[in-house]
Amino acid sequence: VTNDYARMDRLNLIAEMAAGIAHEIRNPITTVKGFLQMLGWKNELKQYQDYYDIMIAELERANSIITEFLSLTKTQNQEMHLQNLNTIIQTLFPLIQADAMRSDITLIQELGEIEDIQLDEKEIRQLILNLVRNGIEATEPGKTLKIKTSMDSDRVVLAIHDEGPGIDPDVLAKLGVPFFTTKEGGTGLGLAICHNIIKRHDAKMDIVTSPQGTTFFVKFKTSQI
Ligand code: ADP
Ligand code: MG
Numbered sequence: 001v002t003n004d005y006a007r008m009d010r011l012n013l014i015a016e017m018a019a020g021i022a023h024e025i026r027n028p029i030t031t032v033k034g035f036l037q038m039l040g041w042k043n044e045l046k047q048y049q050d051y052y053d054i055m056i057a058e059l060e061r062a063n064s065i066i067t068e069f070l071s072l073t074k075t076q077n078q079e080m081h082l083q084n085l086n087t088i089i090q091t092l093f094p095l096i097q098a099d100a101m102r103s104d105i106t107l108i109q110e111l112g113e114i115e116d117i118q119l120d121e122k123e124i125r126q127l128i129l130n131l132v133r134n135g136i137e138a139t140e141p142g143k144t145l146k147i148k149t150s151m152d153s154d155r156v157v158l159a160i161h162d163e164g165p166g167i168d169p170d171v172l173a174k175l176g177v178p179f180f181t182t183k184e185g186g187t188g189l190g191l192a193i194c195h196n197i198i199k200r201h202d203a204k205m206d207i208v209t210s211p212q213g214t215t216f217f218v219k220f221k222t223s224q225i
Contacts, residue, residue: 015073040056065187084116113151140163166213167214
């Protein structure tokens with residue numbers, strides 16, 4: 001018989017081991033990538049350039065899966081400070097604006113007057129980035145993506161609204177499951193990381209989706225509650 005305590009311990013152990021392995025895999029990847037690049041520069045091997053490019057792109061993909069996976073398992077070093085969500089969005093804006101522009105999407109920010117709350121800036125940046133990137137990836141060029149903040153009685157609400165095709169019920173049911181993706185080349189880790197960050201902030205997420213678009217709402221408690 002296993003009780004929940006033992007199961008939790010084992011899960012933690014597995015998470016720690018997985019994180020350790022992920023970390024260790026990075027070094028050989030870096031080595032292989034370096035040598036591949038060197039070979040790619042050799043003139044007599046120029047005919048294989050396309051293969052080198054693919055190999056390097058695939059190694060980079062492996063690397064980014066590991067990076068995202070590690071940020072999923074990381075549980076220490078949370079730095080909570082009383083601050084305003086709008087300030088974080090404003091400092092992040094140039095970065096997401098560049099992402100949106102590259103996809104010919106108009107980014108609108110509608111920042112309301114909101115209370116300061118306890119936030120880990122790095123994690124919140126990651127949360128917004130992941131949600132905005134998904135929004136951009138779901139939206140056709142020429143359309144609009146909106147980031148909005150507001151108060152909903154006693155909660156600070158972040159809303160990321162896209163004009164994409166919406167999310168099918170069968171996909172919706174699997175959102176946030178690590179490695180679940182419908183995208184070619186997707187990692188399926190973005191929303192799993194969001195869920196983690198949201199849990200660590202004792203916040204909650206609601207999704208409203210229709211064929212006209214999707215809104216991800218993240219609702220943070222204020223000190224009143
Ligand atoms: P990835 O982006 O690598 O696929 P995510 O965890 O970020 O991984 O997202 C998982 C899946 O959720 C996506 O593959 C997509 O099918 C769906 N999804 C997420 N955000 C949206 C959105 N704004 N509109 C439509 N589908 C979405
Ligand atoms: Mg994503």
